[in-house]
Structure formats: C-alpha cells, structure tokens
Amino acid sequence: MTPEEEAEIKRRQKSRNLVVGGTLIFFAILFYAITVVQIGGQNGG
Amino acid sequence: MPTEWRDFFALTKPRVMSLVIFTAICGLLAAPGTIHPVLGFTAILAIAMGAGGSAVLNQWWEAEIDAGMKRTAARPLPAGRMRRDDARDFGIFLSGVSVMVMGVAIGWLAALMLAAAIVYYAVIYTMWLKPRTPQNIVIGGGSGAFPPLIGWIAVTGEITAMPILLFAIIFMWTPPHFWALALFVKTDYANVGIPMMPNVAGEKSTRLQILAYTVLLAPVAIAPWLIGGTSWVYGVTAIVLSLAFFALAVPVGLRKRSEDDAMTEEKRLFKFSILYLFALFAALVADRVLEAQGMIGAGAFA
Numbered sequence: 001m002t003p004e005e006e007a008e009i010k011r012r013q014k015s016r017n018l019v020v021g022g023t024l025i026f027f028a029i030l031f032y033a034i035t036v037v038q039i040g041g042q043n044g045g
Numbered sequence: 046m047p048t049e050w051r052d053f054f055a056l057t058k059p060r061v062m063s064l065v066i067f068t069a070i071c072g073l074l075a076a077p078g079t080i081h082p083v084l085g086f087t088a089i090l091a092i093a094m095g096a097g098g099s100a101v102l103n104q105w106w107e108a109e110i111d112a113g114m115k116r117t118a119a120r121p122l123p124a125g126r127m128r129r130d131d132a133r134d135f136g137i138f139l140s141g142v143s144v145m146v147m148g149v150a151i152g153w154l155a156a157l158m159l160a161a162a163i164v165y166y167a168v169i170y171t172m173w174l175k176p177r178t179p180q181n182i183v184i185g186g187g188s189g190a191f192p193p194l195i196g197w198i199a200v201t202g203e204i205t206a207m208p209i210l211l212f213a214i215i216f217m218w219t220p221p222h223f224w225a226l227a228l229f230v231k232t233d234y235a236n237v238g239i240p241m242m243p244n245v246a247g248e249k250s251t252r253l254q255i256l257a258y259t260v261l262l263a264p265v266a267i268a269p270w271l272i273g274g275t276s277w278v279y280g281v282t283a284i285v286l287s288l289a290f291f292a293l294a295v296p297v298g299l300r301k302r303s304e305d306d307a308m309t310e311e312k313r314l315f316k317f318s319i320l321y322l323f324a325l326f327a328a329l330v331a332d333r334v335l336e337a338q339g340m341i342g343a344g345a346f347a
Contacts (some may be wrong), residue, residue: 012047030087
C-alpha cells in the first residue's frame with residue numbers, strides 16, 4: 001500500500017467517524033427533546 | 046478502501062426523498078389537530094429515514110440491473126465503490142431505526158404504516174413485482190403514496206377517508222408521471238429486461254393508459270373537497286390542475302411517434318406532473334392554514 005493510499009484510508013475513516021459521531025449526538029439531543037415534550041404532555045402541558 | 050460516507054448518503058436517494066419529505070409534511074400540516082414541532086420533526090425524520098432505508102435496499106437488490114443502465118451505472122454499488130453486503134446492512138439498519146423511532150416517539154399505528162411502506166417498496170415492489178409485470182409502476186406508486194398518509198396518521202393517530210384519499214392521489218398520479226418518462230427513456234429499461242409498459246404492451250397501449258389514469262386521477266384529486274374535507278380553495282385548485290393535466294395528457298395519449306421525434310409532449314407532461322403534485326399538496330396545506338386563520342369557512346372568502 002502506497003503512502004497516498006494509506007492517507008486516503010485515514011481520511012475516509014476520519015470523515016466517516018465524524019459523521020457517525022455527529023449523528024449520534026444529534027439523536028441524543030433529539031431523544032432528550034422528545035422525552036421533555038412527552039413528559040410535559042403527560043403533566044398537562 | 047473504506048466507502049466514503051457520501052456514498053452511503055447517495056444510496057438513500059436524497060432527490061426522491063425530497064418529494065417524500067414534501068408530501069409527508071403536507072399530510073402532517075393538512076391533518077386536523079396539532080402536533081408538537083419536535084414530534085412533527087421526528088415524524089418527518091422517521092419517514093425520511095424509512096424512505097432512505099428502503100431506497101438502499103432497492104439498490105442493494107438491483108445492483109446488477111443498475112450496472113446495465115446509463116442513468117444508474119454510476120451509483121455506489123454498480124460503480125464498485127461499496128460492498129454489496131454493507132448496503133444491505135445499512136438499509137436494514139436504517140429501516141429498523143426509522144420504524145422504532147416512529148413507534149417510540151409518535152405512535153405505533155404510524156410506525157406500522159411506515160413498516161408496511163418499507164416492505165411494500167423493498168420487497169413487494171423491488172424484489173417481487175418490478176421484474177415480473179409491466180404494471181410494476183402502478184404497484185410501485187403505492188409505496189410513494191404512503192408518506193402523506195403516515196404524516197396525517199402521525200397527527201391524528203387514526204386512519205380516516207382523507208389520508209386514504211391522499212394515498213389514492215399519488216397512487217393514480219404515478220402511472221402517467223412515470224410512463225411519460227418511460228416513453229422518452231425507453232431504451233434504458235429495455236436493455237436490462239425490466240418489463241416497462243412501453244416495451245411490453247407497446248407504445249400505443251401505454252399512451253392510452255396514461256390518458257386513462259389521468260382521467261381516473263381527476264375525481265380522486267377533487268374528492269377531498271367533495272367529501273367536505275377541504276374548502277373551495279383546494280377544490281378549485283384541484284379542478285384547474287386536473288383539467289390542465291388532462292389537456293396535456295390528451296396529445297400524449299392519442300398521438301403517434303414520428304421519426305426523430307423530439308417527444309416534446311411527453312417531456313412537457315412529465316414536467317407538469319411534478320408541478321401538479323407539488324401544487325395540489327401545497328393547496329391542501331394552504332386550505333388548512335387559511336381555515337385556521339379564519340379566512341375561509343366563516344371568514345373573508347366564504
């Protein structure tokens with residue numbers, strides 16, 4: 001494997017990790033918001 | 046070499062998803078009742094993820110067919126930028142998560158309908174009927190018809206006549222929309238053995254069927270107004286749009302292709318069909334907004 005190929009693999013892995021990480025953070029925030037709304041609704045909000 | 050994340054994204058057919066999102070939002074906004082914006086957003090997200098998941102499964106299944114068509118040969122799987130099993134796993138994961146999110150956050154009836162839509166598109170349409178019958182587009186239209194139905198159910202939690210009519214509108218709209226396209230990109234499908242109507246039943250029959258479905262679409266499109274589900278704002282829009290659709294479908298339905306035909310009528314009908322659906326659903330939402338503002342019904346335009 002050439003150094004260029006190795007660098008390309010690293011770059012792709014890194015960008016994929018960032019997307020997966022960002023997606024997980026997004027869903028954590030979304031589920032927090034859903035929970036707040038659902039509990040608020042149950043309390044007569 | 047690891048697949049680029051952009052290729053995973055491309056596999057979800059983002060352009061098709063935009064129409065799915067639009068019609069789902071329309072169903073959500075047109076439904077009687079209210080939904081919290083966070084839950085409304087979640088419902089649309091779940092529908093988009095479900096559409097994306099089934100699009101991925103569709104391309105996983107059709108990788109070899111896609112490789113044989115100019116329009117689809119550059120997709121991640123036929124171009125060899127992704128392992129086929131990765132696409133299958135991604136599609137199943139996305140579909141599963143979309144149904145779970147819908148069930149947990151919104152309700153299990155909406156989740157059940159979303160699951161049905163995914164199975165309908167990925168299994169019944171893609172795997173079973175698309176390679177077997179020239180009526181594939183008629184059947185496939187059903188999968189595109191689910192989003193507004195699910196959007197509506199996300200708000201109301203029940204299936205009534207109105208969301209079924211929204212389903213029926215897209216169901217009837219799909220054949221003339223797609224066959225108009227199939228008439229001028231015919232060679233692509235013929236090369237890979239997908240039995241599209243123009244190849245199997247011939248062009249004349251396809252043209253007549255375009256006309257037939259356009260005629261059938263009109264009463265279905267106007268029906269939400271006739272049953273009292275909307276005001277005249279939607280009713281008039283639906284009548285005008287349906288008349289225009291019919292006027293454009295008549296020359297397509299009755300004419301014969303000449304040598305070196307530019308297929309202007311077919312291209313015009315295809316473009317208008319997209320405008321038709323956007324305008325019809327926009328009118329449905331406008332109708333509900335105007336009613337909520339008191340401007341129709343008992344209001345200024347009554």
